[in-house]
Amino acid sequence: MTAKPKFAMYWAASCGGCEIAVLNTHEKILDVDANFDVVFWPVAMDAKYKDVEAMEDGSILLTLFNGSIRNDENERLAKLLRQKSKLLVAFGSCACEGCIPGLANLSPVGDIVHTAFNTITTDNPHGIYPRTSFDVPEGELHIPTLAKVVRPLEQVVDVDYFMPGCPPESHQIAAVIDLVIKVVKGEAELPPKGATIGVGDSTVCDECPRARNVKLIKEFTRIQDIAPVDPTLCILEQGVPCNGPATRSGCNARCPQAGAQCIGCYGPAEGVMDYGARLITAFASVVDATTPEEIDRILDGIPDPTGQVYRFNLAGSLLKANREAWIKG
Amino acid sequence: MKQYAYYPGCSLESMATSYNLSTLEVAQTLGVELKEIKDWNCCGATAYFPVDELLAHTLVARNLALAEKDGLSDFVAPCSACYKNAYFTNAYLKKDPDLAEHINYALEADNLHINGTMTVRHLIEVFIEDVGLDEIGKKVTHPLKGLRVAPYYGCQLLRPRKENQNVENPQFFENLLSALGAEAVDYPSKTRCCGGSLIVTNRKAALDMVHILLQDAVNRKADVIATTCPMCNVNLEVYQNQVNREFGTQYSIPVMYFTQLMGVALGIKPAKLGIGKEVVSGEPALAFAY
Amino acid sequence: MDIEMSFSEEIANVMYASHGNPITDCLQCGTCSGTCPAAEFMDHTPRTIIGLINAGYKDEVLASNTFWSCASCYHCTVRCPAGIDIADMMYALKRYSMWKGEHQEGLIGPVFAQSFVKMIVDSGRSYEPLLAPTYIFKNGPRGLVQEMQTATGLMLKGRLPLLPKKIKGLKKFRNMVRRIIPIGEPT
Amino acid sequence: MTDNNFEPTIIGFTCNWCSYRAADLAGTARMKYAPNVRLIRMMCSGRLDPTFVLRALSGGADGVMITGCHPGECHYIEQNYKALRRFHLLRRVLAGLGIEPERVKLVWASAAEGAKFAAETTAFVEEIRKLGPLGWGKGEEKDEGGRIKDEDSSFITHPSSFGEEVSA
Amino acid sequence: MTEKIGVYVCHCGTNIAGTVDVKGVAEWAAEHLKHRGVVIGREYKFMCSSLGQELVENDIKELGLTRVIVAACSPHLHEKTFRTACKNAGLNPYLCEMVSIREQVSWVHTDKVAATEKSKAVISGGVERVLHNEALEPIRVPIHADTLVVGGGIAGIQAALEIADAGYHVCLVEREPSIGGHMAQFDKTFPTLDCAACILTPKMVEIGSHPNITLLTWSEVEKVDGFVGNFTATIRKKASYVNTDSCTGCGICWEKCPKKVVDDVFEAGLGVRKAIYRPFAQAVPKYPVMDVENCTYFKNGKCKACQLFCPTEPNSINFEQKDEILEVQAGNIILATGYDLFDTTRIPQYGYGKLPNVFTSIEFERMCNAAGPTEGKVVLRDMKTTPKSVVVVHCVGSRDENYNKYCSSICCMQSLKFAHLVMERTGAEVYNCYIDIRTPAKDYEEFYKRVLEEGGHFIRGKVAEITDAARLPEEEGKLIVQVEDTLIGKQRRIPVDMVILSAGIEPRQDAKEVGKLFGIACGASGWYTEKHPKLDPVATMTEGIYIAGCVQGPKDIPASVAQGAAAAARVLGKIQQGVIALEPIKASINETQCSGCRICNGLCPFNAISFIEDDKVSSINPALCQGCGTCVAACPAGAISGTGFSDAQIIAQIDGLLLRNLEEARV
Numbered sequence A: 001m002t003a004k005p006k007f008a009m010y011w012a013a014s015c016g017g018c019e020i021a022v023l024n025t026h027e028k029i030l031d032v033d034a035n036f037d038v039v040f041w042p043v044a045m046d047a048k049y050k051d052v053e054a055m056e057d058g059s060i061l062l063t064l065f066n067g068s069i070r071n072d073e074n075e076r077l078a079k080l081l082r083q084k085s086k087l088l089v090a091f092g093s094c095a096c097e098g099c100i101p102g103l104a105n106l107s108p109v110g111d112i113v114h115t116a117f118n119t120i121t122t123d124n125p126h127g128i129y130p131r132t133s134f135d136v137p138e139g140e141l142h143i144p145t146l147a148k149v150v151r152p153l154e155q156v157v158d159v160d161y162f163m164p165g166c167p168p169e170s171h172q173i174a175a176v177i178d179l180v181i182k183v184v185k186g187e188a189e190l191p192p193k194g195a196t197i198g199v200g201d202s203t204v205c206d207e208c209p210r211a212r213n214v215k216l217i218k219e220f221t222r223i224q225d226i227a228p229v230d231p232t233l234c235i236l237e238q239g240v241p242c243n244g245p246a247t248r249s250g251c252n253a254r255c256p257q258a259g260a261q262c263i264g265c266y267g268p269a270e271g272v273m274d275y276g277a278r279l280i281t282a283f284a285s286v287v288d289a290t291t292p293e294e295i296d297r298i299l300d301g302i303p304d305p306t307g308q309v310y311r312f313n314l315a316g317s318l319l320k321a322n323r324e325a326w327i328k329g
Numbered sequence B: 001m002k003q004y005a006y007y008p009g010c011s012l013e014s015m016a017t018s019y020n021l022s023t024l025e026v027a028q029t030l031g032v033e034l035k036e037i038k039d040w041n042c043c044g045a046t047a048y049f050p051v052d053e054l055l056a057h058t059l060v061a062r063n064l065a066l067a068e069k070d071g072l073s074d075f076v077a078p079c080s081a082c083y084k085n086a087y088f089t090n091a092y093l094k095k096d097p098d099l100a101e102h103i104n105y106a107l108e109a110d111n112l113h114i115n116g117t118m119t120v121r122h123l124i125e126v127f128i129e130d131v132g133l134d135e136i137g138k139k140v141t142h143p144l145k146g147l148r149v150a151p152y153y154g155c156q157l158l159r160p161r162k163e164n165q166n167v168e169n170p171q172f173f174e175n176l177l178s179a180l181g182a183e184a185v186d187y188p189s190k191t192r193c194c195g196g197s198l199i200v201t202n203r204k205a206a207l208d209m210v211h212i213l214l215q216d217a218v219n220r221k222a223d224v225i226a227t228t229c230p231m232c233n234v235n236l237e238v239y240q241n242q243v244n245r246e247f248g249t250q251y252s253i254p255v256m257y258f259t260q261l262m263g264v265a266l267g268i269k270p271a272k273l274g275i276g277k278e279v280v281s282g283e284p285a286l287a288f289a290y
Numbered sequence C: 001m002d003i004e005m006s007f008s009e010e011i012a013n014v015m016y017a018s019h020g021n022p023i024t025d026c027l028q029c030g031t032c033s034g035t036c037p038a039a040e041f042m043d044h045t046p047r048t049i050i051g052l053i054n055a056g057y058k059d060e061v062l063a064s065n066t067f068w069s070c071a072s073c074y075h076c077t078v079r080c081p082a083g084i085d086i087a088d089m090m091y092a093l094k095r096y097s098m099w100k101g102e103h104q105e106g107l108i109g110p111v112f113a114q115s116f117v118k119m120i121v122d123s124g125r126s127y128e129p130l131l132a133p134t135y136i137f138k139n140g141p142r143g144l145v146q147e148m149q150t151a152t153g154l155m156l157k158g159r160l161p162l163l164p165k166k167i168k169g170l171k172k173f174r175n176m177v178r179r180i181i182p183i184g185e186p187t
Numbered sequence D: 001m002t003d004n005n006f007e008p009t010i011i012g013f014t015c016n017w018c019s020y021r022a023a024d025l026a027g028t029a030r031m032k033y034a035p036n037v038r039l040i041r042m043m044c045s046g047r048l049d050p051t052f053v054l055r056a057l058s059g060g061a062d063g064v065m066i067t068g069c070h071p072g073e074c075h076y077i078e079q080n081y082k083a084l085r086r087f088h089l090l091r092r093v094l095a096g097l098g099i100e101p102e103r104v105k106l107v108w109a110s111a112a113e114g115a116k117f118a119a120e121t122t123a124f125v126e127e128i129r130k131l132g133p134l135g136w137g138k139g140e141e142k143d144e145g146g147r148i149k150d151e152d153s154s155f156i157t158h159p160s161s162f163g164e165e166v167s168a
Numbered sequence E: 001m002t003e004k005i006g007v008y009v010c011h012c013g014t015n016i017a018g019t020v021d022v023k024g025v026a027e028w029a030a031e032h033l034k035h036r037g038v039v040i041g042r043e044y045k046f047m048c049s050s051l052g053q054e055l056v057e058n059d060i061k062e063l064g065l066t067r068v069i070v071a072a073c074s075p076h077l078h079e080k081t082f083r084t085a086c087k088n089a090g091l092n093p094y095l096c097e098m099v100s101i102r103e104q105v106s107w108v109h110t111d112k113v114a115a116t117e118k119s120k121a122v123i124s125g126g127v128e129r130v131l132h133n134e135a136l137e138p139i140r141v142p143i144h145a146d147t148l149v150v151g152g153g154i155a156g157i158q159a160a161l162e163i164a165d166a167g168y169h170v171c172l173v174e175r176e177p178s179i180g181g182h183m184a185q186f187d188k189t190f191p192t193l194d195c196a197a198c199i200l201t202p203k204m205v206e207i208g209s210h211p212n213i214t215l216l217t218w219s220e221v222e223k224v225d226g227f228v229g230n231f232t233a234t235i236r237k238k239a240s241y242v243n244t245d246s247c248t249g250c251g252i253c254w255e256k257c258p259k260k261v262v263d264d265v266f267e268a269g270l271g272v273r274k275a276i277y278r279p280f281a282q283a284v285p286k287y288p289v290m291d292v293e294n295c296t297y298f299k300n301g302k303c304k305a306c307q308l309f310c311p312t313e314p315n316s317i318n319f320e321q322k323d324e325i326l327e328v329q330a331g332n333i334i335l336a337t338g339y340d341l342f343d344t345t346r347i348p349q350y351g352y353g354k355l356p357n358v359f360t361s362i363e364f365e366r367m368c369n370a371a372g373p374t375e376g377k378v379v380l381r382d383m384k385t386t387p388k389s390v391v392v393v394h395c396v397g398s399r400d401e402n403y404n405k406y407c408s409s410i411c412c413m414q415s416l417k418f419a420h421l422v423m424e425r426t427g428a429e430v431y432n433c434y435i436d437i438r439t440p441a442k443d444y445e446e447f448y449k450r451v452l453e454e455g456g457h458f459i460r461g462k463v464a465e466i467t468d469a470a471r472l473p474e475e476e477g478k479l480i481v482q483v484e485d486t487l488i489g490k491q492r493r494i495p496v497d498m499v500i501l502s503a504g505i506e507p508r509q510d511a512k513e514v515g516k517l518f519g520i521a522c523g524a525s526g527w528y529t530e531k532h533p534k535l536d537p538v539a540t541m542t543e544g545i546y547i548a549g550c551v552q553g554p555k556d557i558p559a560s561v562a563q564g565a566a567a568a569a570r571v572l573g574k575i576q577q578g579v580i581a582l583e584p585i586k587a588s589i590n591e592t593q594c595s596g597c598r599i600c601n602g603l604c605p606f607n608a609i610s611f612i613e614d615d616k617v618s619s620i621n622p623a624l625c626q627g628c629g630t631c632v633a634a635c636p637a638g639a640i641s642g643t644g645f646s647d648a649q650i651i652a653q654i655d656g657l658l659l660r661n662l663e664e665a666r667v
């Protein structure tokens, strides 16, 4: 019997939901164990960075990298795992496009540190801030230092595949694992490099069962402010900005099915360069007005347009960050 | 019950006391609560604008600001000239932040500030729009049956154009008169100017203008001319003598405030409406109401 | 750029800015003059005045009694097919001529306007008997007699108050006015 | 910050039927305007995808000028209204990203308004000059792998404004 | 495959070379854009000359160029020239792009360095864009030989006859019971004063009997599907309750009908008709229609006099008739739905509707018509008194910010005609109050002169008001017209017996909705927008839809006829071609990627986008798409792409303009 191919998974700047989603594949997780040799997965087993460093380049077949690049440790590991892996998958929204951690790009990193260590919610009477290096008798200690902006994996290293979702749906993860196992067995071929996997071809509306018509919106509002909500009619048509039309399908329209608007975690559709731009144009297209005043009145119904269109994508967008964060960092 | 910021204007304290009296009486009968603005100032009628436009707007704005300070939002003027001034200053303030800034700077010296929350209307509009003709009709106890009234709108009530108003052939005054049971005369000069602002500065022109108004009313066999403005009223009434002298005519047609006619129809005692203070007595025309 | 301002631009500038004041759009159609109830008493009709302004005849315009004869009835304004606020323009001309101190001899208008404003600035209210002396003699002796008769009649009917009124917060009121026009320092 | 030597780079989107022709007309009439604007011809202002604006801004442009036919005069009937709606929402999003919304300007110019086109262009260049450089182009230089270079991801160590540790 | 791009920079004499270092630019392109595929950078004195074009052609053949950039004047001038040159050399013309360095660089800038640098950027943008251009072929669609004409006024009549005479079939749809339009209401027509009926009736009769014309009166178009070459119109033929197969138009039914109705349409309210009626004697077709709103039988179930007296066998009155829905195929459509008269009650100071002897222009036309309600006599509202003095008011509702800003262009001449007719028929004094007299066509000024010679009075001044309030004894019982006579600077009051308001003309009240049916737009004043106001006044932005007559703007009969004929000529040209080549600048939807969100569905003004319910995807009809690109920019799923204006092309051009292509090699 030949040696099992090696598998790794790493958690950079993210919430950990992606790891849970992998475990949520239930018995599928046994297939991973059966088919792979898990060499590095800090959340599940003990391993040292130096063990990885010692591995031969390209010796890991598959690495699922979740989380975005927030600090130098994230970046170091990204580069290390790239070097050691044949297939590096940006796993989950954070790795693909920055996700919620990416919203930190709305503020300069100095402000973020300041908020964390010196506002009324923090008990820090002497105004003490952490240092990134500190001399102790044993030598110099380092803690990771923050980069000026959060970056998705692709902005740091070459990525083979992208698997969006916050987190990716377990059935999609299972499908991808199945596929890789088949490839290993020579029963299937890998998709072309750079592909987005574990997703549908279209956008969330494609999987959304709600009925839709030509849309003419005179008033944008929040879902809690409409009563009663029509459970069968497109949410956007009811005046609630739903990100479904611009968001990659694959989740089975979870949110709209559950009665809430899509907030966009699966990211842009194939070939789309900037997710926010697509939503701007989608929402603006259904605004039913021709005068600047009336247009403004209707748009006032979207109180935080930037957050609305970039909740999951800011770091991966064309502009990547707020100007202040970008220039000053 | 809604309160209105009542701006009587200078004339209602002097030449037009009967307008003030009848206004307050009628308002009370109709349940319209008029709250006089405290320590209001003269709005300048038409005489400010030739001197300084900004000052003119500021003086008007002071009254609006006082009303705002009282927590009121409906500004009511019985004088058409005051109404026109207040209406436009208010409108300009709302659409021109520059002007608002200038004016607020001046108002500050009087501890006042204006936010532009006011709606400005003429008294007759308030009666018609807020009380309603049906309601007024229901309260009429002494219909003015057979009384031929020339409804004189004058100019400042209508012009310059306020929103989409019909400025050439409005009908609301006629409708009010009908509700009172009177017969509204088709009065050709109802929106023609009476020359009020010229009576001091160009007497000859003003008398000519008054003459035409009287002539049209008499030709149309009106028993009385009804007005919505103290200036028009004084011009048409007090100067009849001078017109007669100038043009060799014999006009003697009573001129009454629309509120006086309303009062009579609502059964209010003539004396309470200031009837009797006219130079050309209205009593013969209103005889049936006594 | 030091291009001299044309007379029509000068006048447009003294008109309330938000109207746009397109006085150069005048078609010379005569609707304003055909409408004007005071036209007969003007030496130039309103249309002619606009024509003179646009042609730059400043002296003729300032010497004219037209704008002092305007009754501010706005009838011309609402009818003008070019959207010109002619009545407002008449006010602008009054202001302009008082500002330049140039107007026809013997007119009551300028004197009246000034004394009226003075009175209001002094008291906050207007009062007819106080105004009378400033202009009453301009109408000649016959006018004076007529005026006295009219006034007496009103007095008898209780329609002329004997004393002028003043507003209460006069000092602050005057401070407010001071922020707009010079009326002398507070004493 | 006003840099006197700062020459803004501006991308202009013009519609084939009106504003591009207005630009042509400005040329035929030899009107002069600032050379900082580089034009792209589209069939209609309705073609304007916000992506284009973001791409221009993130790629080194300091401002973007969008031009189309006057409301009611669109060659395709009403598509410029759609451009107007997008423009309004886009500006809101840009403001949220800390970018002065004035960096994106919408101008209606008919094919006859060469003078307007020239004047608006020059005025816009001056407005952008006042705002200063946007500063996005540089940050995106890529290394061979199409990634941001290391030196750009300047790591934070000790911002001078941070408090020093106080020994207990 | 590696692309080979040729860059050609034109001197345009000194037009470009005077401000731009042309040689430097060409060399720069060859060197610095080499890695982008530029294999040659040339400069030439006059690129558009035949030698310049040969340069391009030879390079294509000899160097095997696969893309071409010409940096010269505006593409609006010479894009076609260079694309044709490419085509001649065997290169798909859409692989050639022009960039403007004349109109947009050398002519508008003075700083040579800046102009040269900008030229480089512009060329770089062009190079990046052309790399993404696709080889395209024009779309060819066949043309259905039938034509639909909507509106049977003089413009529509003319258009229908021209096409029918050329041997092609026409379907003419008219809303009223008869064709003829406004012209049928007139008595005389300016400037020659021919009798309207004498010149119009023969044409109407020809329409009625032409073998190539299907006439559908009392009908309206409800829906239009399809596109140029292949429209399908859904037409509602309203029930007339008269069986036209048997009806002979004898007139007994309307003679016997007991119900009189004021005729507000044809007689402008001056005359009456019956509940079953034919609007006028020369009507085409000759059959009456029943007005169910007013018919006694439809109202209370009794009467049927018409049926009782109808002499035909079988009886021609059919109370059971229903509206018919017809479908008509057509390759082209001409809209000639005309105008409405300005509603003079909107100007209360002119007293129309209140002062009886104030008349509108159309009322006066009917009064002058020998077949009209007064049999051609000019009389006051009492229908008997002859006026002794008349004022004709010009520009009523026209040239006025408060109403219509435009000049209605016909009312000056029509007012002169009225002055003439009044004088001819009554000998009354006539005053024309005008702002300007506009007589800009052949023999029009001569007509003005004639009216002056006949003794017409002319007062230059827009009428301020009309009143019946007399001030002087001579004004008693008269209408007083108050106006400034601007030539003498005096306000005048002219007492007269009668006033005629020369009302302006307005777009049809439903013009906007009707326009929408056909996918065409109204301009600011409400008239339909032509493709080009001077050079293509009868075509519209929608291929295959033409406009003629007053729908396009105010005009008189000669101009309406000219446009009717012009529209017909355009249509005949199309029919002769048999097929039409459409620019391949089109949008299309990738069905797999489309989620059916329907965001794009409301965006296309040409109704090119439809939703396929079964597949839950949207789809674009390429023949209807005009290529504006709005939907491409709108699709949130990125499912719509455009040929000739793709995202890739524009993004690449942006990058190129910003010179982002210089640092790295990405070919």
Ligand SMILES: Cc1cc2nc3c(=O)[nH]c(=O)nc-3n(C[C@H](O)[C@H](O)[C@H](O)COP(=O)(O)OP(=O)(O)OC[C@H]3O[C@@H](n4cnc5c(N)ncnc54)[C@H](O)[C@@H]3O)c2cc1C
Pocket (backbone or CB within 6 Å): E150, E151, E152, E153, E154, E155, E156, E173, E174, E175, E176, E178, E179, E180, E181, E182, E183, E186, E188, E189, E190, E191, E219, E220, E221, E336, E337, E338, E339, E341, E361, E362, E365, E410, E414, E417, E505, E508, E514, E548, E549, E550, E551, E555, E556, E557, E558, E560
């Ligand atoms: C008072 C007056 C006098 C004039 N005198 C003269 C003159 O002497 N000489 C001169 O040259 N010009 C004159 N004109 C101008 C002349 O009337 C127009 O130039 C001419 O009639 C325009 O013809 P048309 O076919 O464009 O429109 P119209 O005559 O208005 O015809 C349009 C037709 O379309 C029909 N229609 C409308 N909507 C629909 C629809 N949705 N579906 C189907 N059918 C529809 C209408 O019923 C009508 O039959 C005069 C105009 C006026 C107002």
Ligand SMILES: Cc1cc2nc3c(=O)[nH]c(=O)nc-3n(C[C@H](O)[C@H](O)[C@H](O)COP(=O)(O)OP(=O)(O)OC[C@H]3O[C@@H](n4cnc5c(N)ncnc54)[C@H](O)[C@@H]3O)c2cc1C
Pocket (backbone or CB within 6 Å): E534
């Ligand atoms: C100063 C001026 C400014 C104008 N501006 C405008 C404007 O801004 N907008 C507008 O709409 N209109 C304008 N016009 C009107 C416009 O010029 C005409 O409407 C238009 O040019 C008419 O075109 P045409 O083809 O009928 O005649 P023309 O332009 O005169 O063309 C006739 C052609 O026939 C040739 N020719 C003559 N006799 C013979 C022959 N026997 N054999 C062979 N060839 C012959 C001539 O050489 C000429 O090339 C303007 C006119 C003038 C005078």
Ligand code: SF4
Pocket (backbone or CB within 6 Å): A204, A205, A206, A208, A209, A210, A212, A233, A234, A235, A236, A237, A242, A243, A244, A245, A253, A256, A261, A262, E597
């Ligand atoms: S609810 Fe949201 S996801 Fe569903 S159809 Fe509407 S926009 Fe699309």
Ligand code: SF4
Pocket (backbone or CB within 6 Å): C025, C026, C027, C028, C029, C030, C031, C032, C033, C046, C047, C050, C079, C080, C081, C082, C083, C084, C086
């Ligand atoms: S009405 Fe208007 S356009 Fe006509 S003359 Fe007077 S100002 Fe000029």
Ligand code: SF4
Pocket (backbone or CB within 6 Å): B193, C032, C035, C036, C037, C038, C039, C046, C069, C070, C071, C072, C073, C074, C075, C076, C077, C086, C087, C090
């Ligand atoms: S506002 Fe003056 S100019 Fe105009 S009509 Fe009235 S009086 Fe005449």
Ligand code: SF4
Pocket (backbone or CB within 6 Å): D015, D016, D017, D018, D019, D042, D043, D044, D045, D046, D067, D068, D069, D073, D074, D075, D076, D077, D079, D080, E628
């Ligand atoms: S459709 Fe309008 S905005 Fe678009 S190109 Fe045409 S004219 Fe310009």
Ligand code: SF4
Pocket (backbone or CB within 6 Å): E253, E256, E257, E258, E259, E274, E275, E276, E290, E291, E294, E295, E296, E297, E298, E303, E304, E305, E306, E307
């Ligand atoms: S049935 Fe109707 S149409 Fe026939 S005659 Fe009677 S009223 Fe006239």
Ligand code: SF4
Pocket (backbone or CB within 6 Å): E394, E395, E396, E398, E399, E406, E407, E408, E409, E410, E411, E412, E413, E436, E437, E438, E502, E504
């Ligand atoms: S044609 Fe004559 S009457 Fe008609 S709007 Fe034009 S100028 Fe006035």
Ligand code: SF4
Pocket (backbone or CB within 6 Å): A245, E589, E593, E594, E595, E596, E597, E598, E599, E600, E601, E617, E618, E634, E635, E636, E637, E638, E639, E640
């Ligand atoms: S906008 Fe795009 S995804 Fe939505 S229906 Fe249209 S083509 Fe399909």
Ligand code: SF4
Pocket (backbone or CB within 6 Å): E586, E587, E603, E604, E605, E606, E608, E609, E620, E624, E625, E626, E627, E628, E629, E630, E631, E632
């Ligand atoms: S590109 Fe324009 S014309 Fe074509 S389908 Fe889209 S919106 Fe319609």
